[in-house]
Amino acid sequence: MPVILCHGPKGGTGTTFVAAHLAMGLSAEGADVTVLTFAARDTMPLHFGLSQAISLPSLTAPADEAVLVGGINLRHWTRSADDADLLPMLNDLGYLSPGKDRVMVLDVPSGDWRAARRIAQAACAHVCPLTVQPDSLALLPQMFDEAGTDGLSRTAFVINALDETRRLSRHGAAFVRELAGQRLVGRIRSDEAVPEAMAMLQPLSRYAPASAALSDVRAISGKLVDALHSTDPVWIAPSAASRAA
Ligand SMILES: Nc1ncnc2c1ncn2[C@@H]1O[C@H](COP(=O)(O)OP(=O)(O)OP(=O)(O)O)[C@@H](O)[C@H]1O
Ligand SMILES: [Mg+2]
Numbered sequence: 414m415p416v417i418l419c420h421g422p423k424g425g426t427g428t429t430f431v432a433a434h435l436a437m438g439l440s441a442e443g444a445d446v447t448v449l450t451f452a453a454r455d456t457m458p459l460h461f462g463l464s465q466a467i468s469l470p471s472l473t474a475p476a477d478e479a480v481l482v483g484g485i486n487l488r489h490w491t492r493s494a495d496d497a498d499l500l501p502m503l504n505d506l507g508y509l510s511p512g513k514d515r516v517m518v519l520d521v522p523s524g525d526w527r528a529a530r531r532i533a534q535a536a537c538a539h540v541c542p543l544t545v546q547p548d549s550l551a552l553l554p555q556m557f558d559e560a561g562t563d564g565l566s567r568t569a570f571v572i573n574a575l576d577e578t579r580r581l582s583r584h585g586a587a588f589v590r591e592l593a594g595q596r597l598v599g600r601i602r603s604d605e606a607v608p609e610a611m612a613m614l615q616p617l618s619r620y621a622p623a624s625a626a627l628s629d630v631r632a633i634s635g636k637l638v639d640a641l642h643s644t645d646p647v648w649i650a651p652s653a654a655s656r657a658a
Contacts, residue, residue: 415537415641416508420521420529422552427542427573430607431630432520433460435540437618438634439641440485445515447486451494452522457487459611462619472502494521494528500535509535516641530564538637539568542601545575545585553592565596571633572600574626598636601629 417439419432432448440446449472450457458467461482469489470478480487490499503509508517519536521529533539543549557565570593576582590597604626610617617627 415516416503416532416535417516417518417637418521418529418532418536418539419518419542420526420533420539421523421542421549422526422556423543423549424523426523426544426549427601428523429456429520430460430626431540431542431571431573431601431633432518433457434617434627434630435634435637436485436516436518437483437616438631439516439518439638440483442638443514445486446484447488447515447517449517449519450487450489451520451525455489455520456611457520459614460616461485461487462614462616463487464614472506494525494532499528500532503535530560533564533567536567538640540571540633540637541568542571542573543589544573545582545589547581547585550585550588553589557592568596569598569637570596571598574603575600576603599629599633601626601633 417435419428419435421428429450436446436448448457450469454465455469456465458469458480459465463480463482467480469480469487471491472488474488490496492498500509503517507515519532521532529539543553560568570589572586572589575586577586586600602625604621604624606621606624607617607626610620610624613620617624621627
């Protein structure tokens with residue numbers, strides 16, 4: 414049962430948005446999906462049309478306390494992402510073992526990079542959303558140096574909130590493409606409908622079914638689904654890479 418880690422090197426790059434929509438994409442393909450959030454006041458519920466004030470049940474809370482939206486089980490890890498019990502508990506619950514029918518998507522805040530590095534080793538994929546703003550890009554070379562090739566073997570980069578009408582954005586995207594190569598699996602356009610849907614407490618698919626960002630994030634989720642169904646355990650398979658943005 415695959416664990417998919419969503420974690421970016423910088424806050425505010427759309428990690429929660431991407432995690433929510435990957436979960437929806439996997440669920441639409443028939444997987445039994447659990448989303449695990451780590452931040453106390455997370456925006457995750459907003460992407461599902463729920464109020465941010467809702468208190469999500471813990472990972473081990475009984476099924477009758479579950480918050481299910483469209484079949485997706487929303488849970489909150491109440492301890493630190495660094496907690497030594499996290500991976501053993503995921504293992505006990507049957508995640509981290511082979512199988513594709515039950516999937517867990519983890520939305521780990523950017524500040525928890527040490528924990529994220531550890532979780533990435535156990536996960537079947539690490540999706541790393543970036544923006545092409547200079548403050549986000551400046552962290553990338555260091556991230557590549559620290560992680561090394563093996564450390565990034567399951568990492569797929571996604572450029573989020575891209576505005577291709579701006580020269581700086583185009584140059585930033587070219588920089589990421591050069592650095593990440595086949596690990597860049599897609600880009601999501603900047604789209605005002607994303608925050609608007611959150612403000613309206615509606616899922617993006619209901620608020621703006623024709624949203625550019627929705628169509629882009631669905632394409633990325635489709636690649637992830639394909640990869641989970643391939644025999645290659647690493648989702649940055651050459652076949653996925655050749656379809657990269
Ligand atoms: N493609 C997009 N176009 C426009 N706005 C976007 C897009 N993706 C995300 N946003 C907006 O950017 C903001 C940050 O997104 P999100 O909360 O997903 O980022 P995050 O990386 O999880 O942030 P945090 O570090 O606070 O956890 C939100 O207001 C969201 O609506
Ligand atoms: Mg977040």
